[in-house]
Amino acid sequence: MIRKRSLVRRIAAIAAAGAAALVLAACGAGDESAGHSGGHNSTSASASASAPASQGQSNAADVAFAQGMIPHHRQAVEMADLADGRAQSAEVKQLAADIKKAQDPEIKTLSGWLTSWGEEVPAEGTMDHSAHGAGGGMMTAEEMTELENASGEEFDTAFMEMMIKHHEGAIEMAKTEQADGAHAPAQEMAAQIVTSQSAEMEQMNKLLGRN
Structure with a gap:
């Protein structure tokens, strides 16, 4: 049991x-x-x-900056190309070369951003800045013809006076991007534009005897 x-x-x-x-x-x-x-x-x-x-890596301000700066830069490069064979001053020739060297690669970068964002890249030959949100400073067709027909000291003076106006427009656009943009690389480019083109404006004003 x-x-x-x-x-x-x-x-x-x-x-x-x-x-x-x-x-x-x-x-x-x-x-x-x-x-x-x-x-x-x-x-x-x-x-x-x-x-x-x-x-949110890019916004409308970034798109406007890129679409506006591309034709703006293209015109600056076109102006710089005119210095070859027309400019008299070695400083103006070097300045034109520096402008082209800086802005040509930026055009490619800006175009790449627009493509990656699915936005329209301004067509070659587009100089109507109002259509792409570019700031002021763009040369008219008449001013470009005037520059093309100038040579020697006359060209140097016209080139620098026009390029100062052109740079002022670019700096205005760049400052807008710095204030309103969201794409960090675009804001970095804008900062570089403000710095480099301000320095070039100072140089051109000195060459023109304004400082």
């Missing part, structure tokens, strides 16, 4: 232990499942939080 009771107790203990193991296993699975769920939720939340940041 005692042996029978002992056997019953052993069976009950084994059953209880088995039930406890099942409960623990179930809890463990639940915890693991909850852990995975939490991981997915946090990843999803992180992704959704980063999406607006990615989409």
